[in-house]
Amino acid sequence: MEWRKLGIVFRPDSSLPWSRTHAMLPTPMLLEHRGVIRVFYTGCDDAGRGRPSYVDLDMNDPTHIVAACRRPLLETGIPGTFDDNGAVATSVVRAPDGRLFMYYVGFELGVSTRYRLLTGLAISEDDGESFVRISSAPVLERSDAELFFRCGPHVLSEDGVFRMWYVAGSRWVDIDGKQMPEYRIVNAESADGIRWPTSGRVAIDITQPDEHGFGRPWVLRDRGRHVMYYSVRRKSFRAYRMGYAESDDGIHWKREDARLNLDTGPGDYDDDAIMYAAPIEIAGRLWCFYNGNDFGREGIALAVRESA
Numbered sequence: 001m002e003w004r005k006l007g008i009v010f011r012p013d014s015s016l017p018w019s020r021t022h023a024m025l026p027t028p029m030l031l032e033h034r035g036v037i038r039v040f041y042t043g044c045d046d047a048g049r050g051r052p053s054y055v056d057l058d059m060n061d062p063t064h065i066v067a068a069c070r071r072p073l074l075e076t077g078i079p080g081t082f083d084d085n086g087a088v089a090t091s092v093v094r095a096p097d098g099r100l101f102m103y104y105v106g107f108e109l110g111v112s113t114r115y116r117l118l119t120g121l122a123i124s125e126d127d128g129e130s131f132v133r134i135s136s137a138p139v140l141e142r143s144d145a146e147l148f149f150r151c152g153p154h155v156l157s158e159d160g161v162f163r164m165w166y167v168a169g170s171r172w173v174d175i176d177g178k179q180m181p182e183y184r185i186v187n188a189e190s191a192d193g194i195r196w197p198t199s200g201r202v203a204i205d206i207t208q209p210d211e212h213g214f215g216r217p218w219v220l221r222d223r224g225r226h227v228m229y230y231s232v233r234r235k236s237f238r239a240y241r242m243g244y245a246e247s248d249d250g251i252h253w254k255r256e257d258a259r260l261n262l263d264t265g266p267g268d269y270d271d272d273a274i275m276y277a278a279p280i281e282i283a284g285r286l287w288c289f290y291n292g293n294d295f296g297r298e299g300i301a302l303a304v305r306e307s308a
Helices: none
Strands: 004-009 020-030 036-044 050-058 062-069 087-094 098-107 116-126 149-158 161-175 178-190 201-204 210-220 225-234 239-247 275-282 285-291 300-305
Touching: 004 275, 020 050, 020 087, 020 275, 020 285, 036 062, 036 087, 036 201, 050 087, 050 098, 087 149, 098 149, 161 210, 178 225, 201 210, 201 225, 201 239, 210 275, 225 275, 239 275
Parallel strands: 116 149, 149 210, 178 210
Antiparallel strands: 004 300, 020 036, 036 050, 050 062, 087 098, 098 116, 149 161, 161 178, 178 201, 210 225, 225 239, 275 285, 285 300
């Protein structure tokens, strides 16, 4: 594949107390009736706590901002809950009844381990202008098979079934004296998008000695197949790089990381790290939103695919 980077298309507004820094995990959705790509993202306050919001970009020219929401769509959870230290949106999917389901990662700080990451769900009945949690408890709760991490989900609604690809793990590993999470990508299915199995089937496993985990997968249909864009946590870089895989059924995947050809660059926003790819196809063109250094501190970047 060949990509052309277009630079940062949205930067955080430091005047907003809930979004001093970062525009993490871009999550695009086409709202064709409005003529925009709504890109959900998460901004961070001075304490590093995340809250989701959105920016609307022109669907014909995604480098042009049409409107930007100036309030969080969700607040952090009440003290003691799984999302009391941040709520990070990673997937928004339209349910068969027209409602929008926002899956988000809740951050809960730990004592014997650094943190725990589980998945919550909030629902919008006004086309993404506001969201309400369905519960103060996660929809992906801890289980014996996935103790500490059930997070970073991407969800599609296909043939009346909700299909989820997410990050799961039960281990911390020591990397240069720092405890780091170890997790793989798994997939699961749900009839209603609310009740999910207690564990998933492995989709992308750790296969290289330099790897210790993955970031939010993003799955779409491309030329008749399921394709997955994901982020790979590498020990040597101490940062993310991009990965890519293909599948005939969305269950069994073949990694083709070298084919993606979307990597760090000389720009000051992605010269050290590149992650959280989220492509969307519009009128035959594939636009890829992503983050660069420090998990998107500078904002949301954009690339367009020039050839497959």
